[in-house]
Amino acid sequence: MSTETIVNLAPSMSSSQNIRLSCLLLLLLHLFIIGVISFEYHAVENLAISCGSSGNSTSDFDNTRSWIGDRDPNEQFSLIEQEKDSVEANSTEFNHLVQQHPYCTTARLSRSNFTYSFRVTEGQKFIRLYFFPSTYNNFDRSNSFFSVTAGPFTLLKDFNASLNADNDDDFEEFVKREYCINVDQGQTLDIAFIPSLAHPDSYAFINGIEVVSMPPNLYYTKPGGEGLKLFDHDGRFFDILDNMALETVYRINVGSFSIPQNKDTGMYRYWDDDTTYVEKSYEAGRQLPVNTSPKNYTLIRSYTAPDYVYSTARSYGRNVNITYNVTWNFKVDSQFTYMVRLHFCEIEPNVTEAAQRVFLIFIADMLVEDPADVVLWTKHNLVPTYKDYAVTFKKVGSLKQLNLSIKLQPQHTGFLYDVILNGVEIFKVSESGNLAEPNPEPRLSSPQPLVPPTKPSKSSKATIIVATVAGAGSGIIVISFLCFLIFRRKTRASANNANSKCKRISLVPSKSSKTHGSSLPSDLCRYFQLDEIRTATNNFDDVFVVGIGGFGKVYKGYIDEGTTPVAIKRLKPGSQQGIQEFETEIEMLSQLRHRHLVSLIGYCNDANEMILVYDFMARGTLREHLYDSENQPLSWKQRLEICLGAARALNYLHTGAKHNIIHRDVKTTNILLDEKWVAKVSDFGLSKIGPTGMSKSHISTVVKGSFGYVDPEYYKRQHLTLKSDVYSFGVVLLEVLCARPPLLRTVEKQQASLVEWVRKCHKNGEIDRTVDLLLIGSIAPRCLNNYIDMALKCLLEDGNQRPSMNDVVWGLEFAMQLQESMEDTVLDGRTEDEKKGEERALLTNIVSVDVESDVLFTSTDESSTMSQASKMTTTSSVEQALLPGMVFSELLDPTAR
Numbered sequence: 001m002s003t004e005t006i007v008n009l010a011p012s013m014s015s016s017q018n019i020r021l022s023c024l025l026l027l028l029l030h031l032f033i034i035g036v037i038s039f040e041y042h043a044v045e046n047l048a049i050s051c052g053s054s055g056n057s058t059s060d061f062d063n064t065r066s067w068i069g070d071r072d073p074n075e076q077f078s079l080i081e082q083e084k085d086s087v088e089a090n091s092t093e094f095n096h097l098v099q100q101h102p103y104c105t106t107a108r109l110s111r112s113n114f115t116y117s118f119r120v121t122e123g124q125k126f127i128r129l130y131f132f133p134s135t136y137n138n139f140d141r142s143n144s145f146f147s148v149t150a151g152p153f154t155l156l157k158d159f160n161a162s163l164n165a166d167n168d169d170d171f172e173e174f175v176k177r178e179y180c181i182n183v184d185q186g187q188t189l190d191i192a193f194i195p196s197l198a199h200p201d202s203y204a205f206i207n208g209i210e211v212v213s214m215p216p217n218l219y220y221t222k223p224g225g226e227g228l229k230l231f232d233h234d235g236r237f238f239d240i241l242d243n244m245a246l247e248t249v250y251r252i253n254v255g256s257f258s259i260p261q262n263k264d265t266g267m268y269r270y271w272d273d274d275t276t277y278v279e280k281s282y283e284a285g286r287q288l289p290v291n292t293s294p295k296n297y298t299l300i301r302s303y304t305a306p307d308y309v310y311s312t313a314r315s316y317g318r319n320v321n322i323t324y325n326v327t328w329n330f331k332v333d334s335q336f337t338y339m340v341r342l343h344f345c346e347i348e349p350n351v352t353e354a355a356q357r358v359f360l361i362f363i364a365d366m367l368v369e370d371p372a373d374v375v376l377w378t379k380h381n382l383v384p385t386y387k388d389y390a391v392t393f394k395k396v397g398s399l400k401q402l403n404l405s406i407k408l409q410p411q412h413t414g415f416l417y418d419v420i421l422n423g424v425e426i427f428k429v430s431e432s433g434n435l436a437e438p439n440p441e442p443r444l445s446s447p448q449p450l451v452p453p454t455k456p457s458k459s460s461k462a463t464i465i466v467a468t469v470a471g472a473g474s475g476i477i478v479i480s481f482l483c484f485l486i487f488r489r490k491t492r493a494s495a496n497n498a499n500s501k502c503k504r505i506s507l508v509p510s511k512s513s514k515t516h517g518s519s520l521p522s523d524l525c526r527y528f529q530l531d532e533i534r535t536a537t538n539n540f541d542d543v544f545v546v547g548i549g550g551f552g553k554v555y556k557g558y559i560d561e562g563t564t565p566v567a568i569k570r571l572k573p574g575s576q577q578g579i580q581e582f583e584t585e586i587e588m589l590s591q592l593r594h595r596h597l598v599s600l601i602g603y604c605n606d607a608n609e610m611i612l613v614y615d616f617m618a619r620g621t622l623r624e625h626l627y628d629s630e631n632q633p634l635s636w637k638q639r640l641e642i643c644l645g646a647a648r649a650l651n652y653l654h655t656g657a658k659h660n661i662i663h664r665d666v667k668t669t670n671i672l673l674d675e676k677w678v679a680k681v682s683d684f685g686l687s688k689i690g691p692t693g694m695s696k697s698h699i700s701t702v703v704k705g706s707f708g709y710v711d712p713e714y715y716k717r718q719h720l721t722l723k724s725d726v727y728s729f730g731v732v733l734l735e736v737l738c739a740r741p742p743l744l745r746t747v748e749k750q751q752a753s754l755v756e757w758v759r760k761c762h763k764n765g766e767i768d769r770t771v772d773l774l775l776i777g778s779i780a781p782r783c784l785n786n787y788i789d790m791a792l793k794c795l796l797e798d799g800n801q802r803p804s805m806n807d808v809v810w811g812l813e814f815a816m817q818l819q820e821s822m823e824d825t826v827l828d829g830r831t832e833d834e835k836k837g838e839e840r841a842l843l844t845n846i847v848s849v850d851v852e853s854d855v856l857f858t859s860t861d862e863s864s865t866m867s868q869a870s871k872m873t874t875t876s877s878v879e880q881a882l883l884p885g886m887v888f889s890e891l892l893d894p895t896a897r
Contacts, residue, residue: 041266041303043213045120047076051206052088052106065262067208070108070116077118079108086110089136107132109139109205115192118211122185124220124242126267129155129191130208132174133162139203145196146204147436150181150189153245157436158196161205167440167542174207178269179435180219180246180427212267215303219246219339219427228339228390231366238390240339245430249338250330252277252424256312265303274424278314279327302384309423310345310384326419327407331543333437334402335630336428337392342406343423346374346381348416356415362407364391371411374420384422390429395630399556400438401543441542441553525590526602526613532559533604533611537568546620551581551685556616559601566601567617571610581685582610588661588684596649598672598682617672617680622646622732626668626772627739633774637819638677639736640787644812645679646671650729651805653687654722660690662699662720666728667709668735690722708742708754713799723799729808730794734758737787739772755795762788780822787815 047068050057054069070079071088079086087109108114127150135141141162148156155177164175183189189211193204220240221227227239240246252274253259259271314326332338340363351357354376361369368389378385393402404426408419428435536557537544547554552572559566571582582603589600604611622642625631634642646666653661664686672680686704698719703710709731711724731742734754742754751757758770767788771779790811796802803811 041215043266044123045076045118045125045211045213046268047118047209047211049077049116049209049211050106051108051208052090065268075119077116080115080117081110081112082114083110083112085112086114087137087139089139091132091134091136107134107136107205107207109136109203110193111195111201111203113192113194114204115190116209118189118191120183120189120211121213122183122187123216124180124182124214124218125189126210126212126214126269127155127179127181127189127191128208128210128212128268129177129179129206130174130210131161131165131176131205132207133165136205139205140201143199143201143203144205145199145202147194147196148204149192149194150179150245151183151187152433153179153181153430154434154436155179155245155247157434158198158439159436160439163439176270178248180214180248182220182242184242210268214267218304219341220244228388229368230337230390230392231363231368238337240429245433245435246339247428247430247435248425249332249428250277250424250426252328253309253312254343254421254423255314256308259306259308263306263308265306267303271306271309271423274314274328277328277330279329304386305343305384305423309343311347313345313347313420313422315348315418315420325407325409326421327405328424330404330406330426331401332393332404332426333428334393334395334399337390337431338404339427339429340389340391340404340406341386341423341425341427342389342421343384343386343425344372344374344377344420345384345422346378346420347422348381348420351375351416352381355413357418357420358411358414359419360409360411361387362405362409363389364393364404365407366391372408373414386423399546441545441548525586525600528559528602528604528606528611528613530604530606530609530611533557533568533570533609533613536566540570557613559613565616565618567614569612569614573609579610582612584687585612585684588687592653592661594649594652594656595678596645596680597652598680614682615674615680617682618675619673619677621669622671622673622679622736623668625673626735627741633739633772636775636778637816637823640812640816640819642671642673642677642679643733643736644809644816646681646732647729647805647809647812649679649681650725651809653681654690654725654805660722662688662690662722663725663728664688664720665705665709666725666732667706668732671732688720711799712797721799722804723802726794726802726805726808727799729805730791730802731755733787733791733794734770737772737775737791738770739774758788759792759795762792780819783815783818783822786811786818790815 046065048065049070050067051070054071056066056068068074070077088106089109090106129148131144133141133144142160144162145158145160146156147154147158161175165173181189191209193206195204196202217223217225220242227237230236230238248269251269251271253271254274256273258273261268261270264271342361346357348357352375354373356375358371358373360367361372369387374385375381377387391404393404406421406424408421410416410419534540536559537555540553540555544555544557545553546556546567552570555568555570557566557568558564571579586600586603589597593599598617599615601613601615603613619625625634650663650666653663663681663684665683666681670681670683672682674680688699688701691699698721700718701720703715703718705714705728709728711721711727713727714720714724731754735742738754738758740754744752744754750760758767761767761770767784768776771784790803790808793801793803794808
């Protein structure tokens with residue numbers, strides 16, 4: 001762990017300079033007492049470029065600093081253009097930013113690459129980029145997609161300045177990025193702007209560039225020095241090396257105002273105030289006031305941070321009877337390592353010795369300092385110091401951003417039951433040369449203002465009369481329909497006596513494989529007010545978005561005062577699509593509970609919003625763990641267990657309810673995984689009640705589903721059956737084995753369809769060609785043969801020839817036993833006949849268990865013929881204890897929510 005006290009009184013002196021050193025020390029001591037020492041860093045390079053302009057300009061904030069136009073020849077930098085077609089343009093938006101930041105008035109724009117090449121000395125530099133997204137000539141504001149590189153580092157990729165500016169919670173009109181990069185001797189610093197090829201009419205632009213030198217090893221690890229302790233690892237230390245780049249994510253002055261660039265210590269760093277990041281501090285549940293320490297304590301100044309930082313703090317004063325905990329929360333990108341620097345200075349005049357103020361420091365919920373004692377570190381009060389730490393954030397599901405928290409907690413020993421912090425700096429570290437983060441999602445647009453009606457002309461009066469009559473007739477029809485709906489809703493409400501609880505029907509437990517049933521509590525579906533949902537998602541903050549589908553965005557939220565994580569699916573506001581799916585999902589899931597079905601916690605239908613609240617699935621979708629992601633690949637046994645769980649859920653839908661239920665949208669993105677890798681089937685918006693009646697084997701309905709998974713028989717005839725789900729699940733089985741999507745347009749035609757490709761390879765005895773390379777050698781051969789045979793039977797063209805989901809469950813259980821048999825048994829000395837005999841014993845054991853057990857069918861007499869064909873599913877003792885009339889057939893945790 002790197003620790004440095006900011007005291008640099010004098011460099012080492014030779015013996016001949018002892019007298020001078022003694023005098024200097026006395027002078028410094030005197031100045032320290034009267035508080036007038038000031039160390040200012042003088043940058044070797046201090047370049048400020050106003051792009052697209054000529055001449056020099058200054059800002060209202062700092063009249064002493066000159067911004068140089070990039071049109072003017074300059075020995076310190078040059079502009080290199082690929083096509084010589086860049087444009088120098090003025091912004092169409094002139095406002096208060098013009099006086100504050102002169103570079104906002106002009107920009108350099110181009111639809112081809114251009115580079116600024118800076119001739120600088122070796123060493124570590126600040127690079128600051130300023131973007132003012134506006135309309136420049138014929139360059140549309142929304143089309144600015146481009147990348148920025150600096151030497152070997154990618155700073156921005158497919159960056160869109162307007163999306164970032166519009167998403168800024170501080171409503172800044174320009175976007176600023178700051179980086180730290182080392183330049184080796186003899187090298188130039190080349191900053192390139194590259195329009196994106198993935199977006200039509202894209203262009204790159206820049207308004208202002210700063211290149212400012214920094215003191216050696218201000219943020220980088222000193223040569224031969226000890227690196228930062230990387231927490232969440234086994235004692236490993238982390239070096240910030242010269243071949244790494246840093247991005248300044250946050251720079252905070254704690255406990256007081258922001259500090260502008262011209263008030264920094266010669267490096268033009270901006271220090272934000274901490275009010276938007278600090279959580280409420282509590283005293284027995286009551287919010288405490290934010291106090292800043294007195295400002296009349298003059299400190300030893302250094303270039304590490306301005307004296308403003310060290311003269312203010314979050315510190316609540318002396319009170320031995322109250323415990324103060326303080327937490328700051330910062331949003332950071334996932335999959336990066338972060339350097340966290342905490343600045344301290346004991347500014348309480350009565351705290352002059354160690355052990356008077358002792359506290360703990362947690363970063364990202366990990367204890368990094370036990371104990372923290374500022375005076376113990378500095379040996380005196382009023383002496384600044386800082387501590388550096390490193391923490392790595394891994395990918396969590398589909399979350400783009402995570403929370404980096406800094407928490408200070410008293411240790412309950414010492415003179416003060418209090419904490420203190422003066423400043424925070426957080427840097428993203430590039431270990432692979434990339435610092436780019438994805439663009440934020442566009443914010444929801446505000447409603448358009450109403451336009452007042454204009455007075456009609458005489459020539460349009462006849463048209464108006466006709467329209468009025470037609471409108472009145474339509475209005476009567478609409479009002480009648482609404483009355484019918486209201487009457488119907490009231491009738492339902494009184495019949496169910498639910499009081500905003502979801503409607504439920506009785507389910508009878510059925511025979512199912514290795515399941516656990518239980519009776520359920522009465523309150524399973526809850527109605528949420530819109531304010532509750534807004535609180536749970538921080539007013540639908542895009543940072544909480546974990547997925548986007550056809551229905552709308554899915555957020556991770558927290559209910560029950562932040563103690564319970566949930567998934568919140570929100571229909572696109574104002575959309576008229578998905579209403580039927582919304583109602584279907586509530587109706588279906590409020591009736592069903594199973595270990596392998598995603599649980600519906602509740603819903604919101606308030607203020608024209610349609611929102612569903614589910615249990616949160618921490619590991620995301622099955623597809624995210626198969627391909628096109630950076631997640632750790634699943635083992636074969638994990639994949640089998642997930643498929644088996646999903647199959648049990650579908651079997652429950654087909655045979656476990658009074659009415660058979662057809663999911664109609666079975667795919668890998670609708671199979672979710674919880675923290676323990678338990679598979680749960682989700683998304684019942686397209687589900688249908690299955691066919692009823694002895695003579696009816698299908699229901700006729702419009703084809704819906706996902707391309708690549710739809711049953712071809714259903715697609716051709718619009719006949720939906722239970723076997724339609726079986727076909728879709730067969731596609732999932734191949735997807736799991738082969739780790740590729742059902743359809744690929746980037747491969748040769750014979751491999752474009754996963755189903756057809758696997759069929760052909762199986763016919764030619766080349767099934768190994770299709771298996772995920774990561775699984776080669778780990779699958780028992782007989783397990784693979786049984787698995788692929790079962791998957792292809794699910795994909796037969798004739799639905800009547802496909803197995804039932806009950807048979808699929810059994811087949812997967814048998815494949816699992818074959819796999820476990822290979823993994824757990826030493827095969828040495830056994831003949832092939834002995835191995836086959838063991839397989840027959842496994843098969844006989846599974847069948848005998850089923851034959852001796854009583855089958856509990858829950859289908860009606862008319863529909864039982866389809867489930868009678870499936871007779872090889874074991875029934876647990878818990879299920880046998882269930883009696884007809886139970887509401888649900890399975891719930892592992894019967895406690896009410």
